[in-house]
Amino acid sequence: xxxxxxxxxxxxxxxxxxxxxxxxxxxxxxxxxxxxxxxxxxxxxxxxxxxxxxxxxxxxxxxxxxxxxxxxxxxxxxxxxxxxxxxxxxxxxxxxx
Amino acid sequence: xxxxxxxxxxxxxxxxxxxxxxxxxxxxxxxxxxxxxxxxxxxxxxxxxxxxxxxxxxxxxxxxxxxxxxxxxxxxxxxxxxxxxxxxxxxxxxxxxxxxxxxxxxxxxxxxxxxxxxxxxxxxxxxxxxxxxxxxxxxxxxxxxxxxxxxxxxxxxxxxxxxxxxxxxxxxxxxxxxxxxxxxxxxxxxxxxxxxxxxxxxxxxxxxxxxxxxxxxxxxxxxxxxxxxxxxxxxxxxxxxxxxxxxxxxxxxxxxxxxxxxxxxxxxxxxxxxxxxxxxxxxxxxxxxxxxxxxxxxxxxxxxxx
Numbered sequence: 001x002x003x004x005x006x007x008x009x010x011x012x013x014x015x016x017x018x019x020x021x022x023x024x025x026x027x028x029x030x031x032x033x034x035x036x037x038x039x040x041x042x043x044x045x046x047x048x049x050x051x052x053x054x055x056x057x058x059x060x061x062x063x064x065x066x067x068x069x070x071x072x073x074x075x076x077x078x079x080x081x082x083x084x085x086x087x088x089x090x091x092x093x094x095x096x097x
Numbered sequence: 098x099x100x101x102x103x104x105x106x107x108x109x110x111x112x113x114x115x116x117x118x119x120x121x122x123x124x125x126x127x128x129x130x131x132x133x134x135x136x137x138x139x140x141x142x143x144x145x146x147x148x149x150x151x152x153x154x155x156x157x158x159x160x161x162x163x164x165x166x167x168x169x170x171x172x173x174x175x176x177x178x179x180x181x182x183x184x185x186x187x188x189x190x191x192x193x194x195x196x197x198x199x200x201x202x203x204x205x206x207x208x209x210x211x212x213x214x215x216x217x218x219x220x221x222x223x224x225x226x227x228x229x230x231x232x233x234x235x236x237x238x239x240x241x242x243x244x245x246x247x248x249x250x251x252x253x254x255x256x257x258x259x260x261x262x263x264x265x266x267x268x269x270x271x272x273x274x275x276x277x278x279x280x281x282x283x284x285x286x287x288x289x290x291x292x293x294x295x296x297x298x299x300x301x302x303x304x305x306x307x308x309x310x311x312x313x314x315x316x317x318x319x320x321x322x323x324x325x326x327x328x329x330x331x332x333x334x335x336x337x338x339x340x341x342x343x344x345x346x347x348x349x350x351x352x353x354x355x356x357x358x359x360x361x362x363x364x365x366x367x368x369x370x371x372x373x374x375x376x377x378x379x380x381x382x383x384x385x386x387x388x389x390x391x392x393x394x395x396x397x398x399x400x401x402x403x
Contacts (some may be wrong), residue, residue: 015365019373021343026352028362033349 002076004054008047008088012080016044034087039064041060043078047088101202106179111200111207115219117171126156126165127237130252130296130307133165133246134237143170143229145202150230151237151310166244168218168236175223176386178205187271190235194361201239208236210243238311241296242357246364250298251371254354256331257306258282260397263326264306266295267384273331274386275286279315281392289315290323293348294356297325297375304378328376329384337395342381348372 010016015026023041025034036044042063046056057075061068082088099230101108119138125192127134133156136147148155172210174305183204191202201208205228208220220236222229231283255266256275269275279292294311296303310316330342330350342350351372352359358368386392 013362015362017348017369019343019345019348022343024345024349024352026365028360028365033351033353035343035345 002053004078005092007050007052008079008083009050009091010048011086011089012089016048018045020077026087029086031080034085040078043075044082044088047079100200101193101207104179104191104202104204105177105207107177108202110177111202112171112209112219112221114168114210115169115217117169117173117219117221120170120172125151126160126162127151127154127310128156128160129154129241129309130298131166131248131250132239133160133162134168134244135162135165136168136170136233138170141362142225143233146226146230147233149272150234154308154310163167165344166216166218166240168220168240170233171219171221173207173221173223175205177207177221178223181233190239190357192357192360193202193264193270193401194363196363199239199357199361201236203235205233206232206235208239210240216240216247234311239357240293240310241309242355243364245296245298246358246367248298249371249374250296251351251355251358251368251375252309252311253297253340253351254293254297254356256282257295258294259288259290259321259323260326260393262397264290264295264323265327265329265396266297266306266325267329267386268350270353274388275331276314276334277388278392281386281388283315285391287393288321291316291320299374302378304375316402325375325379327380327382329382332383332385333388334385335387336385337387337390337392338385339396340385341384342383344376344381346383347376347381351376 013029017024021038023036057068057071061071120143121140123139123144125136125144177253193200199210206222206226210218218240222232224232245252255268256279258265276292279289283289291312292315293313296307296309298307305322306325307322358364
Protein backbone atom coordinates (compact mmCIF):
# COMPACT_ATOMS: atom_id res chain seq x y z
CA UNK A 1 0.00 0.00 0.00
CA UNK A 2 1.39 3.40 -0.94
CA UNK A 3 0.83 6.10 1.72
CA UNK A 4 -1.23 9.09 0.66
CA UNK A 5 1.61 11.51 1.29
CA UNK A 6 4.10 9.50 -0.83
CA UNK A 7 5.83 11.43 -3.62
CA UNK A 8 7.66 9.94 -6.59
CA UNK A 9 9.88 11.33 -9.29
CA UNK A 10 11.11 10.21 -12.68
CA UNK A 11 14.59 8.68 -12.56
CA UNK A 12 17.42 10.70 -14.07
CA UNK A 13 17.96 8.36 -17.03
CA UNK A 14 14.27 8.28 -17.99
CA UNK A 15 12.85 10.46 -20.75
CA UNK A 16 9.15 10.98 -21.34
CA UNK A 17 7.36 12.24 -24.43
CA UNK A 18 3.65 12.72 -25.04
CA UNK A 19 2.44 11.44 -28.40
CA UNK A 20 -1.17 12.30 -27.76
CA UNK A 21 -3.12 10.55 -26.47
CA UNK A 22 -0.36 8.10 -25.51
CA UNK A 23 3.21 8.62 -24.40
CA UNK A 24 6.55 6.92 -24.65
CA UNK A 25 8.99 6.43 -21.82
CA UNK A 26 12.66 5.82 -22.61
CA UNK A 27 14.96 4.23 -20.07
CA UNK A 28 18.33 5.17 -21.47
CA UNK A 29 20.38 2.90 -19.26
CA UNK A 30 18.61 -0.08 -20.88
CA UNK A 31 17.92 1.16 -23.44
CA UNK A 32 14.24 0.35 -23.13
CA UNK A 33 11.16 2.01 -24.59
CA UNK A 34 7.71 1.74 -23.02
CA UNK A 35 4.39 2.97 -24.38
CA UNK A 36 1.86 4.36 -21.90
CA UNK A 37 -1.84 4.70 -22.64
CA UNK A 38 -3.63 7.99 -22.08
CA UNK A 39 -4.26 7.45 -18.36
CA UNK A 40 -0.73 6.18 -17.77
CA UNK A 41 0.62 9.25 -19.52
CA UNK A 42 -1.50 11.54 -17.31
CA UNK A 43 -0.28 9.76 -14.15
CA UNK A 44 3.35 10.23 -15.15
CA UNK A 45 2.67 13.88 -16.00
CA UNK A 46 1.20 14.37 -12.52
CA UNK A 47 4.16 12.58 -10.91
CA UNK A 48 6.42 14.96 -12.86
CA UNK A 49 4.59 17.91 -11.37
CA UNK A 50 5.41 16.68 -7.84
CA UNK A 51 1.93 15.62 -6.72
CA UNK A 52 1.62 13.20 -3.81
CA UNK A 53 -0.65 10.14 -4.04
CA UNK A 54 -3.72 11.83 -2.56
CA UNK A 55 -3.53 14.83 -4.86
CA UNK A 56 -2.73 12.66 -7.87
CA UNK A 57 -5.69 10.32 -7.34
CA UNK A 58 -8.05 13.21 -6.59
CA UNK A 59 -6.97 15.09 -9.70
CA UNK A 60 -7.26 12.04 -11.89
CA UNK A 61 -10.68 11.21 -10.47
CA UNK A 62 -11.89 14.70 -11.29
CA UNK A 63 -10.36 14.58 -14.76
CA UNK A 64 -12.01 11.27 -15.66
CA UNK A 65 -15.14 11.78 -13.53
CA UNK A 66 -14.58 8.67 -11.41
CA UNK A 67 -14.88 8.18 -7.63
CA UNK A 68 -11.35 8.47 -6.11
CA UNK A 69 -11.92 5.25 -4.13
CA UNK A 70 -12.38 3.36 -7.38
CA UNK A 71 -9.06 4.65 -8.73
CA UNK A 72 -6.79 4.27 -5.71
CA UNK A 73 -5.79 0.64 -6.07
CA UNK A 74 -5.32 0.81 -9.85
CA UNK A 75 -3.16 3.94 -9.60
CA UNK A 76 -1.12 2.42 -6.77
CA UNK A 77 -0.56 -0.76 -8.77
CA UNK A 78 0.53 1.23 -11.80
CA UNK A 79 2.92 3.36 -9.74
CA UNK A 80 4.41 0.23 -8.16
CA UNK A 81 4.87 -1.17 -11.66
CA UNK A 82 6.65 1.99 -12.82
CA UNK A 83 8.89 1.88 -9.74
CA UNK A 84 9.70 -1.81 -10.24
CA UNK A 85 10.53 -1.08 -13.86
CA UNK A 86 13.02 1.61 -12.89
CA UNK A 87 10.97 4.45 -14.37
CA UNK A 88 10.25 6.31 -11.11
CA UNK A 89 11.58 6.31 -7.56
CA UNK A 90 10.23 7.39 -4.21
CA UNK A 91 11.44 10.72 -2.89
CA UNK A 92 9.68 10.39 0.46
CA UNK A 93 6.55 12.16 1.54
CA UNK A 94 4.81 15.47 1.12
CA UNK A 95 1.89 16.84 3.13
CA UNK A 96 -1.23 15.06 1.92
CA UNK A 97 -3.58 17.71 3.26
CA UNK B 98 31.40 -3.20 -15.94
CA UNK B 99 32.88 0.10 -17.12
CA UNK B 100 33.32 1.16 -20.73
CA UNK B 101 35.71 -1.16 -22.60
CA UNK B 102 36.44 -3.46 -19.65
CA UNK B 103 35.40 -6.52 -21.60
CA UNK B 104 37.40 -5.65 -24.69
CA UNK B 105 40.67 -3.98 -23.61
CA UNK B 106 43.53 -5.01 -21.38
CA UNK B 107 43.80 -1.41 -20.21
CA UNK B 108 40.72 0.72 -20.98
CA UNK B 109 42.52 3.81 -19.68
CA UNK B 110 44.73 3.71 -22.79
CA UNK B 111 41.78 4.35 -25.13
CA UNK B 112 42.89 7.06 -27.59
CA UNK B 113 41.90 10.54 -26.45
CA UNK B 114 42.11 11.99 -29.96
CA UNK B 115 41.94 10.97 -33.61
CA UNK B 116 45.59 10.09 -33.97
CA UNK B 117 47.75 7.02 -34.37
CA UNK B 118 49.65 4.92 -36.87
CA UNK B 119 47.86 4.58 -40.22
CA UNK B 120 47.93 1.34 -42.19
CA UNK B 121 49.09 3.23 -45.28
CA UNK B 122 48.36 6.30 -47.38
CA UNK B 123 45.45 5.10 -49.49
CA UNK B 124 41.93 6.49 -49.32
CA UNK B 125 38.55 5.08 -50.23
CA UNK B 126 35.41 7.19 -50.73
CA UNK B 127 31.99 5.63 -50.29
CA UNK B 128 28.70 6.97 -51.62
CA UNK B 129 25.82 6.08 -49.36
CA UNK B 130 23.11 7.69 -47.27
CA UNK B 131 24.29 10.86 -45.51
CA UNK B 132 27.67 10.69 -47.28
CA UNK B 133 30.07 10.73 -48.91
CA UNK B 134 32.30 9.00 -46.38
CA UNK B 135 36.09 8.92 -46.90
CA UNK B 136 38.31 6.34 -45.22
CA UNK B 137 41.93 7.51 -44.98
CA UNK B 138 45.11 5.78 -43.84
CA UNK B 139 44.43 2.47 -45.61
CA UNK B 140 47.17 0.13 -46.82
CA UNK B 141 46.83 -1.70 -50.15
CA UNK B 142 45.38 -4.79 -48.42
CA UNK B 143 42.90 -2.77 -46.35
CA UNK B 144 41.76 -0.80 -49.41
CA UNK B 145 41.20 -4.00 -51.38
CA UNK B 146 39.26 -5.55 -48.47
CA UNK B 147 37.10 -2.46 -48.08
CA UNK B 148 36.46 -2.20 -51.85
CA UNK B 149 35.34 -5.82 -51.91
CA UNK B 150 33.20 -5.44 -48.81
CA UNK B 151 31.48 -2.27 -49.98
CA UNK B 152 31.28 -3.10 -53.69
CA UNK B 153 28.63 -1.01 -55.40
CA UNK B 154 29.15 1.89 -52.99
CA UNK B 155 32.76 2.92 -53.84
CA UNK B 156 33.33 6.22 -55.60
CA UNK B 157 35.96 6.30 -58.36
CA UNK B 158 39.34 7.79 -57.44
CA UNK B 159 39.27 11.58 -57.82
CA UNK B 160 35.50 11.87 -57.46
CA UNK B 161 34.42 15.03 -55.62
CA UNK B 162 33.97 14.43 -51.90
CA UNK B 163 33.11 17.92 -50.64
CA UNK B 164 31.47 17.79 -47.22
CA UNK B 165 32.53 14.18 -46.72
CA UNK B 166 32.73 12.58 -43.30
CA UNK B 167 36.39 11.65 -42.77
CA UNK B 168 37.36 8.46 -40.98
CA UNK B 169 40.98 7.52 -40.28
CA UNK B 170 42.03 3.86 -40.10
CA UNK B 171 44.79 3.16 -37.57
CA UNK B 172 46.69 0.03 -36.67
CA UNK B 173 47.45 -1.09 -33.15
CA UNK B 174 49.13 -4.16 -31.74
CA UNK B 175 46.91 -7.08 -30.88
CA UNK B 176 48.11 -6.99 -27.26
CA UNK B 177 45.85 -3.97 -26.64
CA UNK B 178 42.77 -6.20 -26.82
CA UNK B 179 41.46 -8.79 -24.40
CA UNK B 180 40.59 -12.26 -25.61
CA UNK B 181 37.61 -14.19 -24.31
CA UNK B 182 35.49 -17.18 -25.26
CA UNK B 183 32.96 -15.88 -27.76
CA UNK B 184 30.91 -19.09 -27.93
CA UNK B 185 27.33 -18.14 -27.15
CA UNK B 186 28.27 -14.46 -26.89
CA UNK B 187 25.94 -12.06 -28.68
CA UNK B 188 28.02 -9.53 -30.59
CA UNK B 189 27.72 -6.14 -28.92
CA UNK B 190 29.62 -2.87 -28.83
CA UNK B 191 30.20 -0.64 -25.81
CA UNK B 192 29.24 3.00 -26.33
CA UNK B 193 30.41 5.99 -24.29
CA UNK B 194 28.69 9.13 -25.59
CA UNK B 195 29.52 12.67 -24.46
CA UNK B 196 28.23 15.96 -25.90
CA UNK B 197 31.14 16.25 -28.36
CA UNK B 198 32.41 12.71 -28.82
CA UNK B 199 31.45 9.04 -28.78
CA UNK B 200 33.83 6.24 -27.84
CA UNK B 201 33.09 2.77 -29.17
CA UNK B 202 34.64 -0.49 -27.97
CA UNK B 203 34.22 -3.87 -29.60
CA UNK B 204 35.88 -7.19 -30.17
CA UNK B 205 39.33 -6.20 -31.50
CA UNK B 206 38.12 -2.66 -32.19
CA UNK B 207 38.35 0.87 -30.79
CA UNK B 208 36.64 3.79 -32.49
CA UNK B 209 36.08 7.44 -31.73
CA UNK B 210 33.62 9.90 -33.27
CA UNK B 211 34.11 13.63 -32.71
CA UNK B 212 32.31 16.83 -33.62
CA UNK B 213 34.91 19.62 -34.05
CA UNK B 214 32.62 21.04 -35.36
CA UNK B 215 31.75 18.56 -38.13
CA UNK B 216 31.54 14.82 -37.59
CA UNK B 217 34.76 12.91 -38.13
CA UNK B 218 36.07 9.62 -36.83
CA UNK B 219 38.94 7.19 -36.40
CA UNK B 220 39.18 3.52 -35.61
CA UNK B 221 41.99 1.34 -34.35
CA UNK B 222 42.30 -2.39 -34.95
CA UNK B 223 44.92 -5.08 -35.35
CA UNK B 224 42.58 -7.25 -37.43
CA UNK B 225 43.49 -8.35 -40.92
CA UNK B 226 41.48 -10.09 -43.64
CA UNK B 227 37.80 -10.64 -42.85
CA UNK B 228 38.41 -9.25 -39.36
CA UNK B 229 39.39 -5.88 -40.83
CA UNK B 230 36.35 -5.88 -43.13
CA UNK B 231 34.13 -6.57 -40.13
CA UNK B 232 35.77 -3.79 -38.12
CA UNK B 233 35.39 -1.17 -40.85
CA UNK B 234 31.73 -2.12 -41.36
CA UNK B 235 30.98 -1.83 -37.63
CA UNK B 236 32.60 1.59 -37.55
CA UNK B 237 30.75 2.70 -40.67
CA UNK B 238 27.42 1.58 -39.16
CA UNK B 239 28.05 3.86 -36.18
CA UNK B 240 29.21 6.78 -38.33
CA UNK B 241 26.20 6.51 -40.65
CA UNK B 242 23.83 6.34 -37.66
CA UNK B 243 25.20 9.59 -36.28
CA UNK B 244 25.48 11.26 -39.68
CA UNK B 245 21.86 10.50 -40.52
CA UNK B 246 20.83 11.95 -37.18
CA UNK B 247 22.45 15.24 -38.29
CA UNK B 248 20.64 15.34 -41.62
CA UNK B 249 17.16 14.48 -40.35
CA UNK B 250 17.23 10.76 -41.07
CA UNK B 251 17.77 7.50 -39.24
CA UNK B 252 19.36 4.11 -39.65
CA UNK B 253 16.87 1.42 -38.63
CA UNK B 254 17.18 -2.29 -37.90
CA UNK B 255 14.66 -3.53 -40.42
CA UNK B 256 13.90 -5.59 -43.47
CA UNK B 257 13.24 -3.21 -46.37
CA UNK B 258 10.94 -4.62 -49.04
CA UNK B 259 9.74 -2.81 -52.15
CA UNK B 260 6.02 -3.01 -52.87
CA UNK B 261 4.10 -1.32 -55.68
CA UNK B 262 3.42 1.74 -53.54
CA UNK B 263 6.99 2.15 -52.25
CA UNK B 264 9.22 0.71 -49.55
CA UNK B 265 7.88 -1.05 -46.49
CA UNK B 266 10.21 -1.33 -43.49
CA UNK B 267 9.63 -4.23 -41.10
CA UNK B 268 11.29 -3.30 -37.82
CA UNK B 269 12.56 -5.80 -35.32
CA UNK B 270 15.60 -6.89 -33.40
CA UNK B 271 17.68 -9.97 -34.15
CA UNK B 272 15.47 -13.04 -34.31
CA UNK B 273 12.30 -11.14 -35.17
CA UNK B 274 12.20 -12.76 -38.62
CA UNK B 275 13.63 -10.01 -40.84
CA UNK B 276 15.86 -12.29 -42.91
CA UNK B 277 13.16 -14.93 -43.25
CA UNK B 278 10.65 -12.31 -44.36
CA UNK B 279 13.21 -10.99 -46.87
CA UNK B 280 13.70 -14.47 -48.29
CA UNK B 281 9.95 -15.09 -48.52
CA UNK B 282 9.53 -11.72 -50.23
CA UNK B 283 12.27 -12.51 -52.73
CA UNK B 284 10.55 -15.83 -53.46
CA UNK B 285 7.36 -13.86 -54.17
CA UNK B 286 9.14 -11.59 -56.63
CA UNK B 287 9.64 -8.59 -54.39
CA UNK B 288 12.81 -6.54 -54.33
CA UNK B 289 14.71 -6.52 -51.01
CA UNK B 290 16.71 -3.43 -49.99
CA UNK B 291 18.36 -4.97 -46.90
CA UNK B 292 17.31 -7.55 -44.35
CA UNK B 293 19.22 -5.92 -41.50
CA UNK B 294 19.65 -2.12 -41.64
CA UNK B 295 17.98 0.49 -43.83
CA UNK B 296 18.63 4.22 -44.02
CA UNK B 297 15.65 6.57 -44.07
CA UNK B 298 16.22 10.17 -45.13
CA UNK B 299 14.09 13.18 -45.99
CA UNK B 300 14.54 14.55 -49.50
CA UNK B 301 12.46 17.71 -49.69
CA UNK B 302 9.10 16.61 -48.33
CA UNK B 303 9.62 13.00 -49.41
CA UNK B 304 10.82 10.31 -47.07
CA UNK B 305 12.96 7.80 -48.94
CA UNK B 306 14.89 4.64 -48.17
CA UNK B 307 18.47 5.16 -49.32
CA UNK B 308 20.92 2.33 -50.02
CA UNK B 309 23.41 1.21 -47.37
CA UNK B 310 25.80 -1.77 -47.53
CA UNK B 311 24.58 -3.30 -44.28
CA UNK B 312 22.74 -6.59 -44.56
CA UNK B 313 22.53 -10.07 -43.11
CA UNK B 314 21.70 -12.59 -45.83
CA UNK B 315 20.02 -10.32 -48.37
CA UNK B 316 21.28 -7.01 -49.74
CA UNK B 317 19.84 -4.98 -52.59
CA UNK B 318 21.81 -3.73 -55.53
CA UNK B 319 22.34 -0.31 -54.02
CA UNK B 320 20.55 1.53 -56.80
CA UNK B 321 16.93 1.80 -55.66
CA UNK B 322 15.74 4.83 -53.64
CA UNK B 323 12.05 4.13 -53.12
CA UNK B 324 9.71 6.34 -51.14
CA UNK B 325 8.99 5.05 -47.62
CA UNK B 326 5.31 4.21 -47.42
CA UNK B 327 4.92 1.90 -44.41
CA UNK B 328 6.57 1.29 -41.05
CA UNK B 329 5.69 -2.13 -39.67
CA UNK B 330 6.43 -3.57 -36.25
CA UNK B 331 7.38 -7.14 -37.14
CA UNK B 332 6.28 -10.14 -35.13
CA UNK B 333 5.77 -13.80 -35.86
CA UNK B 334 2.42 -15.53 -35.53
CA UNK B 335 0.25 -18.31 -36.87
CA UNK B 336 -1.43 -16.19 -39.55
CA UNK B 337 -0.11 -13.32 -41.64
CA UNK B 338 -2.03 -10.08 -41.06
CA UNK B 339 -1.73 -6.32 -40.70
CA UNK B 340 -3.08 -4.41 -37.70
CA UNK B 341 -3.01 -0.68 -36.91
CA UNK B 342 -0.11 0.70 -34.88
CA UNK B 343 -0.59 3.85 -32.81
CA UNK B 344 1.73 6.85 -33.30
CA UNK B 345 3.34 6.23 -29.89
CA UNK B 346 3.83 2.52 -30.64
CA UNK B 347 5.28 3.46 -34.01
CA UNK B 348 7.71 5.92 -32.47
CA UNK B 349 8.71 3.44 -29.76
CA UNK B 350 9.28 0.76 -32.38
CA UNK B 351 11.48 3.06 -34.47
CA UNK B 352 13.41 4.25 -31.42
CA UNK B 353 14.15 0.69 -30.32
CA UNK B 354 15.35 -0.06 -33.86
CA UNK B 355 17.76 2.90 -34.18
CA UNK B 356 21.21 1.48 -33.33
CA UNK B 357 23.89 3.46 -31.49
CA UNK B 358 22.00 6.75 -31.25
CA UNK B 359 19.18 5.26 -29.19
CA UNK B 360 21.74 4.62 -26.42
CA UNK B 361 23.01 8.20 -26.53
CA UNK B 362 21.36 10.31 -23.83
CA UNK B 363 22.91 13.47 -25.30
CA UNK B 364 21.15 13.01 -28.62
CA UNK B 365 17.78 11.51 -27.74
CA UNK B 366 15.76 14.67 -28.46
CA UNK B 367 17.04 15.15 -32.04
CA UNK B 368 16.54 11.43 -32.66
CA UNK B 369 12.92 11.61 -31.47
CA UNK B 370 12.33 14.69 -33.64
CA UNK B 371 13.70 12.89 -36.70
CA UNK B 372 11.70 9.75 -36.08
CA UNK B 373 8.46 11.68 -35.53
CA UNK B 374 8.98 13.53 -38.81
CA UNK B 375 9.77 10.34 -40.70
CA UNK B 376 6.80 8.52 -39.17
CA UNK B 377 4.39 11.31 -40.04
CA UNK B 378 4.79 10.62 -43.75
CA UNK B 379 3.92 6.93 -43.80
CA UNK B 380 1.40 4.30 -42.70
CA UNK B 381 1.92 2.40 -39.45
CA UNK B 382 1.16 -1.26 -38.91
CA UNK B 383 1.88 -4.24 -36.75
CA UNK B 384 2.76 -6.96 -39.24
CA UNK B 385 2.26 -10.49 -37.99
CA UNK B 386 4.03 -12.92 -40.28
CA UNK B 387 3.41 -16.64 -40.49
CA UNK B 388 6.80 -17.85 -41.63
CA UNK B 389 6.75 -20.45 -44.35
CA UNK B 390 3.54 -19.24 -45.98
CA UNK B 391 2.97 -16.67 -48.74
CA UNK B 392 3.15 -13.19 -47.25
CA UNK B 393 2.25 -10.42 -49.65
CA UNK B 394 -1.20 -11.60 -50.67
CA UNK B 395 -2.17 -11.11 -47.02
CA UNK B 396 -0.18 -7.94 -46.32
CA UNK B 397 -1.11 -6.03 -49.41
CA UNK B 398 -3.31 -7.93 -51.82
CA UNK B 399 -3.22 -5.01 -54.23
CA UNK B 400 0.57 -5.13 -54.30
CA UNK B 401 1.04 -8.77 -55.32
CA UNK B 402 3.30 -9.25 -58.34
CA UNK B 403 1.26 -10.74 -61.18
